[in-house]
Amino acid sequence: MDQKVIQAVHIYVLIIMNTGFMVHVLLLPNILTASQRDAWVSVIISVVPCIVWTLFIFYIYKKLDKEDIIAFLKKWSTPFVTYIFTIAFGLYFIFNAFITVKFTVIWAKANYTHDIPNIVVVSLFTFICIFATYKGIRTISTLALLFLPFVTFFGIFVGLGNTSNKNYELLFPIFESGYRNTLNGILYTSAGYLEIIVFLFLTPYLKDKLKAKWLLLVGVILIMLTLGPLMGAIAEFGSVEAVKMRNPAYEQWKLLRFGYYITRLDFLSIFQWLSGAMIRISLCLFIGYKLISNSKHQKWILLSLYSMIVFGTLIHWDATSFFYFIYKYYFPISSLFLLSAAIILLFLIIKKGKGKGETL
Numbered sequence: 179m180d181q182k183v184i185q186a187v188h189i190y191v192l193i194i195m196n197t198g199f200m201v202h203v204l205l206l207p208n209i210l211t212a213s214q215r216d217a218w219v220s221v222i223i224s225v226v227p228c229i230v231w232t233l234f235i236f237y238i239y240k241k242l243d244k245e246d247i248i249a250f251l252k253k254w255s256t257p258f259v260t261y262i263f264t265i266a267f268g269l270y271f272i273f274n275a276f277i278t279v280k281f282t283v284i285w286a287k288a289n290y291t292h293d294i295p296n297i298v299v300v301s302l303f304t305f306i307c308i309f310a311t312y313k314g315i316r317t318i319s320t321l322a323l324l325f326l327p328f329v330t331f332f333g334i335f336v337g338l339g340n341t342s343n344k345n346y347e348l349l350f351p352i353f354e355s356g357y358r359n360t361l362n363g364i365l366y367t368s369a370g371y372l373e374i375i376v377f378l379f380l381t382p383y384l385k386d387k388l389k390a391k392w393l394l395l396v397g398v399i400l401i402m403l404t405l406g407p408l409m410g411a412i413a414e415f416g417s418v419e420a421v422k423m424r425n426p427a428y429e430q431w432k433l434l435r436f437g438y439y440i441t442r443l444d445f446l447s448i449f450q451w452l453s454g455a456m457i458r459i460s461l462c463l464f465i466g467y468k469l470i471s472n473s474k475h476q477k478w479i480l481l482s483l484y485s486m487i488v489f490g491t492l493i494h495w496d497a498t499s500f501f502y503f504i505y506k507y508y509f510p511i512s513s514l515f516l517l518s519a520a521i522i523l524l525f526l527i528i529k530k531g532k533g534k535g536e537t538l
Contacts, residue, residue, distance in 0.1 A: 182385045188319035189377050189388060190396050194403075195322040195329070196461050199454030201370040201404045204281060206426055208505050209408065213363025215417035216352050220363025221405045225398075227364070228371045232397045234520065235375050236390045241527045246382045248469070254526045263519070264469050267379070270515060271466035275459045276487045277508065279304065282455045284497050285425060290448070300491050303452070308484050310460035311467070312477070315383050318460045325453040332450050337406055339434045339443075344413035369513040371400060375520060379465045424501060463487075 213220045242250055251260040283300055291299050310318050353360065374397070377388070411426035414433060423429050428451070431444035463483060471479040 182383055183314070183316040184319045184380070184383050184385065186384065186386050186388050186392070188323065189380055189384065190392055191322045191326050192319055192380065192457070192461060193374060193377055193396050194399055195326060195454055195457040196376065197370065197373045197400055198403045199278070199458045200373060201367075201400055202407060202427055203425065203451070203454070204277070204504065205366065205370040205404065205509070206408055206411075207424055207501070208509060209363050209366045209404070210411070210417075210421045210423075210426060211505055212366045213359045214421055215349070215354065215412060216360045217363050217417075218349060218405060218409045218412065219352050220360050221367050221401065221408060223360070224364050224367035224371070225401055227368045228397050228401060229394060231368070231371055232374055232393050233390065234524075235378065236388070236393055238520065238523050238527060239378060239381060239388060241530070242378065242381065244381050244384060244387075247378050247523075250530075251526070254530050255522075259522075263522070266515070267519070268466050268469035270512070271462040271469070272483055272487070274512075275462040275466065276490055277504070278455050278458050278462070279487055279491050280495065280500065282451065283491055284500065285428070285451065288424075288497070289428075289444075296492055297488075300488050303456075304459070304484055304488055307456055307459045307463065308480070310456065311463045311480060311484075315380065315461075315464060318457060318464060321460075322457045325457065329450050329453055332446050333403075333406075336431055336434055336443075336447075337410060339436070340410065340414060340430055343433045344410065346409075346413050348413050348416050349409060365513075366509055367404060369509045370404065371397065372513055372516040374400075375516055376461075376465070378523075379469075424497065 209217045209220060248260065248264055251263055255263075279300065282303065283296060286299055287296070310321060374393075381388075407427035407430065410430055411420040411423065414430060415423070415426075420426050428444070428447050431447040432442075434443045435441045436443060463480070467480045467483055
């Protein structure tokens, strides 16, 4: 039986660190590719679907009444549906962890670890993640709570510190190429927020209850994490150059200077990146292996999953093809998957309500 070891605040922070890393790092270049200069308009318009989705997932949470999502499926669906749902989400979380490790290695190789073999970088980084995953959700959430103030401070620091480098006139004109780019950007931005559904897998560990108002605040923070660096990238580099960048949020660190003599502060971004990636990988593997493992062999399954990710990361996959895959397949397919899963859950909740004579 799962122990109730975390508070609601831990889940809010885990969503900010986990999904925040995704929208801040993985999603940003894709929104720029889809919408170019209008990317920031797409993010602002996406506030509406973000709020609707957050309230929708909160509604599912209330109806589940802190029940384990797999136990709920066993009660109200067929064994086949439960099996497919469990395996599909298990693979989804494991693949998310792999994408994050691969992205992190590509970024590290391009900036700081040119001369270090990939196996050393991947092994050292995943070793820390293994430890966090093995210790469990309480350790992961505590680490997230410790990291968040520093990550927030550095984010504000680079945003304000680059004020003199920003020309907000570069954000205009908008809709120069029509509205289609903006619509594409809304689809990608919304794809990021769909990940909020992750918290449904954490509620069995929750001591108290989540509040809709705090979840909405988390949604607003995720939007700010997307909008701030995106507008900054266009205002600092121009839309043409920003679209070419694979890590526009990170590139802003290279412009930052402190006084006359300190001209390189981008090393601070290493902490930001690695702490976010570590929380995301540890959390995804924690949920993933809980879904697909049994109680007898969890340690070996966890080590096997991390070994697969390490070996998978070491297989050559050039950065251009990787980013093309993320844009063309990863976000569209994962969005479709999460939307389908939410609809299935809603259908089963309605079935449960009818079974008990309740109404929506």
